[in-house]
Amino acid sequence: MVITGRLVLLALIGVVPVVLYPGIVSTLLWAGLLAAVCGLDVALAASPRRVGIVRTLPDGVRLGEECSSTMVLRNDSRRPLRATVREAWQPSAGAVDPEQFVAVPAGESRRMSVSLRPTRRGIRRVETVTIRSTGPMGVAARQVTVPAPGVLRVLPPFNSKRHLPSKLRRLRELDGQSAVQIRGAGTEFDSLRDYVRGDDVRSIDWRATARRQDTVVRTWRPERDRRVVVVLDTSRTSAARVLDEPRLDTGIEAALLLSVLAERGGDKVHFLAFDRRLRARVDSTAKGSLLGALVTAMAPLDAELIEADWSRLPAHVRSASAHRSLVVLLTSLDAGAVEEGLLPALPALTERHVVVVASVRDPRLEELSIDRSTAAATFRAAAAERALLDRAAVANQIRLLGAEVVDAVPADLPPLLADTYIRLKAAGRL
Amino acid sequence: MGDGSTALATARSRLRRAVPLLIGAVVLAVVVLVNLLSGQEEDDRPLSPGNPAPDGARAVAEVLESEGVDVVRVHTYEDAIEALGDDSATLFLNDAQQYLSADQLSKLTAGAERAVLAAPGERQLTALDEEFAVVGAVPVDFAGEASAVAAECSDPDALAAGTLSGNGTAYSGAVTCFPASIDGETGGLYITDTDGSVAVLGAPEILSNGLITDEGNAALALRALGSTPTLVWYEPSGADVASTGEGIDPLTLLPAWVDFLLIWLLLCAVLAMVWRGRRVGPLAIEPLPVVVRAAETAEGRARLYQDSGSVAHAAATLRAATLARLAQRLRVERSASPTEVLQAAARHSGRSQVELEQRLLGHTPTTNRELVLWAQEILDLEKEITS
Numbered sequence: 001m002v003i004t005g006r007l008v009l010l011a012l013i014g015v016v017p018v019v020l021y022p023g024i025v026s027t028l029l030w031a032g033l034l035a036a037v038c039g040l041d042v043a044l045a046a047s048p049r050r051v052g053i054v055r056t057l058p059d060g061v062r063l064g065e066e067c068s069s070t071m072v073l074r075n076d077s078r079r080p081l082r083a084t085v086r087e088a089w090q091p092s093a094g095a096v097d098p099e100q101f102v103a104v105p106a107g108e109s110r111r112m113s114v115s116l117r118p119t120r121r122g123i124r125r126v127e128t129v130t131i132r133s134t135g136p137m138g139v140a141a142r143q144v145t146v147p148a149p150g151v152l153r154v155l156p157p158f159n160s161k162r163h164l165p166s167k168l169r170r171l172r173e174l175d176g177q178s179a180v181q182i183r184g185a186g187t188e189f190d191s192l193r194d195y196v197r198g199d200d201v202r203s204i205d206w207r208a209t210a211r212r213q214d215t216v217v218r219t220w221r222p223e224r225d226r227r228v229v230v231v232l233d234t235s236r237t238s239a240a241r242v243l244d245e246p247r248l249d250t251g252i253e254a255a256l257l258l259s260v261l262a263e264r265g266g267d268k269v270h271f272l273a274f275d276r277r278l279r280a281r282v283d284s285t286a287k288g289s290l291l292g293a294l295v296t297a298m299a300p301l302d303a304e305l306i307e308a309d310w311s312r313l314p315a316h317v318r319s320a321s322a323h324r325s326l327v328v329l330l331t332s333l334d335a336g337a338v339e340e341g342l343l344p345a346l347p348a349l350t351e352r353h354v355v356v357v358a359s360v361r362d363p364r365l366e367e368l369s370i371d372r373s374t375a376a377a378t379f380r381a382a383a384a385e386r387a388l389l390d391r392a393a394v395a396n397q398i399r400l401l402g403a404e405v406v407d408a409v410p411a412d413l414p415p416l417l418a419d420t421y422i423r424l425k426a427a428g429r430l
Numbered sequence: 431m432g433d434g435s436t437a438l439a440t441a442r443s444r445l446r447r448a449v450p451l452l453i454g455a456v457v458l459a460v461v462v463l464v465n466l467l468s469g470q471e472e473d474d475r476p477l478s479p480g481n482p483a484p485d486g487a488r489a490v491a492e493v494l495e496s497e498g499v500d501v502v503r504v505h506t507y508e509d510a511i512e513a514l515g516d517d518s519a520t521l522f523l524n525d526a527q528q529y530l531s532a533d534q535l536s537k538l539t540a541g542a543e544r545a546v547l548a549a550p551g552e553r554q555l556t557a558l559d560e561e562f563a564v565v566g567a568v569p570v571d572f573a574g575e576a577s578a579v580a581a582e583c584s585d586p587d588a589l590a591a592g593t594l595s596g597n598g599t600a601y602s603g604a605v606t607c608f609p610a611s612i613d614g615e616t617g618g619l620y621i622t623d624t625d626g627s628v629a630v631l632g633a634p635e636i637l638s639n640g641l642i643t644d645e646g647n648a649a650l651a652l653r654a655l656g657s658t659p660t661l662v663w664y665e666p667s668g669a670d671v672a673s674t675g676e677g678i679d680p681l682t683l684l685p686a687w688v689d690f691l692l693i694w695l696l697l698c699a700v701l702a703m704v705w706r707g708r709r710v711g712p713l714a715i716e717p718l719p720v721v722v723r724a725a726e727t728a729e730g731r732a733r734l735y736q737d738s739g740s741v742a743h744a745a746a747t748l749r750a751a752t753l754a755r756l757a758q759r760l761r762v763e764r765s766a767s768p769t770e771v772l773q774a775a776a777r778h779s780g781r782s783q784v785e786l787e788q789r790l791l792g793h794t795p796t797t798n799r800e801l802v803l804w805a806q807e808i809l810d811l812e813k814e815i816t817s
Binding site: 008022144 | 704726
């Protein structure tokens with residue numbers, strides 16, 4: 001049982017008889033009146049237990065967009081239901097109006113819609129719906145919490161989508177480009193066309209030129225149907241926040257841009273989320289849209305507070321792609337973690353594949369390193385410089401092992417990684 | 431169709447969830463009750479017959495009890511008068527705060543067969559039959575221990591005690607025992623009137639547990655307090671202060687309905703709390719991710735540098751970072767030595783190589799202040815060379 005503000009108001013009106021007829025009798029009478037009104041109202045309220053709830057939720061919503069959770073409340077009792085209904089969404093689901101007043105006549109249904117504006121990627125849940133059914137006088141109510149589980153998948157926002165058109169244009173420019181510096185293995189013969197000024201003379205096809213009056217050059221197109229394996233590190237280092245965004249989320253943005261770009265470029269994309277075991281896997285060869293499958297698989301990913309076991313990675317990569325592939329590792333370049341884990345495992349990858357190690361750099365370190373105003377700031381600058389030097393040393397070691405390194409601040413990482421892919425593709429190294 | 435449960439089931443589950451709270455409430459109530467029932471807070475007032483501390487007077491009271499004297503503790507004036515109504519009772523009045531008026535005091539002494547007043551105030555002595563007066567505080571001899579005072583009077587109790595220790599207030603009256611001289615005037619620590627029915631004890635501390643065994647304190651105390659079958663030990667409280675004039679209880683000025691109104695408003699307040707305090711359903715639980723800033727390790731390391739005063743180490747790191755950036759910027763080989771980097775820097779900037787080496791390599795700061803200045807200097811130098 002729940003009482004409302006009206007009952008308190010009624011109790012306050014009781015001040016009048018208590019003052020006018022002071023004594024125990026008037027006090028008890030008014031208290032009895034309150035109790036009677038309460039009891040009557042509760043008895044006349046529609047039973048909140050006899051309410052049917054059917055909820056409709058969207059499959060997923062991109063972070064930053066709004067969606068709504070719609071519930072149909074069916075009143076199975078014989079009295080009209082006047083109720084405050086609350087959907088107990090987790091706070092990060094960003095429910096704007098989770099508590100609403102609903103009036104449902106007996107035997108009918110009404111729709112109730114709660115706007116959700118999620119504030120965090122992941123799986124957001126609602127476990128219960130609470131119905132507070134008020135009596136006809138509105139002084140007391142019956143309240144019941146009904147289990148009504150629901151799940152909302154908050155997908156990564158894919159803000160790096162804005163880079164996609166320009167990168168796609170560059171990718172298309174590769175098509176039909178004469179293979180200027182890159183004759184040789186890995187490029188595929190496309191067609192012959194007339195020579196125009198500026199073409200590399202080395203690409204002139206003399207035999208074709210001899211058959212015709214004009215000079216003819218061969219053109220090449222980038223290879224297709226190559227394999228790109230994107231590995232996202234979900235170990236403890238990915239939990240660290242850079243510019244108030246976990247490394248994991250920046251990695252997801254970069255992985256999304258690269259995957260979509262590679263798929264449009266005609267390559268096969270495999271996505272693996274990995275720390276000690278496989279957390280998620282998406283293959284572009286499967287049916288349906290790659291982007292949809294990717295964001296759905298990425299939504300529930302969270303940084304696990306364990307160390308990554310890179311020695312198991314080559315086996316996973318092999319199971320995803322048996323051929324020579326471009327393997328992109330989205331991880332961090334923290335000195336200790338990389339030296340212990342990634343470096344020993346890297347040669348096994350680089351001997352079969354082209355490997356790119358991409359990492360988010362913290363712009364805060366650079367800010368710290370140039371602030372030398374006080375003693376404390378100078379020590380901070382020294383520590384930041386030490387971290388940057390360690391990072392550079394680790395990146396250098398990775399390069400020595402034959403892998404490429406992309407190290408950029410969060411905003412630049414997705415486009416830079418895409419550029420690296422385009423460069424490697426143009427160079428025919430895939 | 432709802433959760434399919436019944437009101438009874440809901441009530442039962444709520445009751446089950448409330449069990450720990452109920453148990454807690456019961457335990458709390460029991461603790462409060464036990465505390466209330468055991469009631470008596472510890473008696474720690476000085477010269478109280480129930481106080482076993484050095485400044486209490488439980489020893490005297492116990493000895494008197496075992497000697498057959500009925501020690502009656504009273505705390506109010508009415509109780510004292512009633513207790514003194516029996517014949518042959520000695521009154522011991524310990525009124526350190528001087529709550530009683532002179533009239534009350536004289537009535538009390540008149541009712542008692544014998545009265546011993548512990549250091550009364552001058553104001554309180556004015557209405558007694560015989561003349562008592564306060565002479566002044568006996569000066570404390572800070573040099574040594576409190577010296578014993580000899581009786582030097584005809585009172586049998588005082589003579590039996592012989593000597594008395596302790597300091598107090600000297601009084602003058604009919605029979606002056608244990609004399610002390612204060613600024614030329616002479617007073618005593620134990621004064622009785624001519625027939626010995628009223629005695630003023632200027633040094634009540636002699637009754638305390640700590641001092642009772644010194645000198646003749648015990649003899650005087652037992653004789654003065656234990657001469658009758660009953661001893662009324664009266665410690666007045668603030669409630670005994672006699673009101674002057676016709677007082678009016680302010681509560682009687684209020685109209686009759688105020689009590690009921692207050693009760694009713696209390697009820698309203700409770701209802702309002704219940705109204706506002708009830709949530710619409712339970713809280714939603716959400717596991718939140720850890721928040722670790724990536725630069726935290728660097729900042730922690732900086733504090734380690736600072737706390738251990740590793741100025742040289744910090745300087746070496748800053749130098750290495752500057753050289754690394756210069757090498758990258760000037761396209762010197764990664765494995766080049768610092769001298770080679772500075773050679774390139776000198777070529778690029780037009781400064782002499784010797785000067786650069788002196789400023790960047792030759793100087794190593796030793797204090798925080800030098801470190802800050804040097805760090806700023808090499809940063810400026812780096813900007814100048816690379817710009």
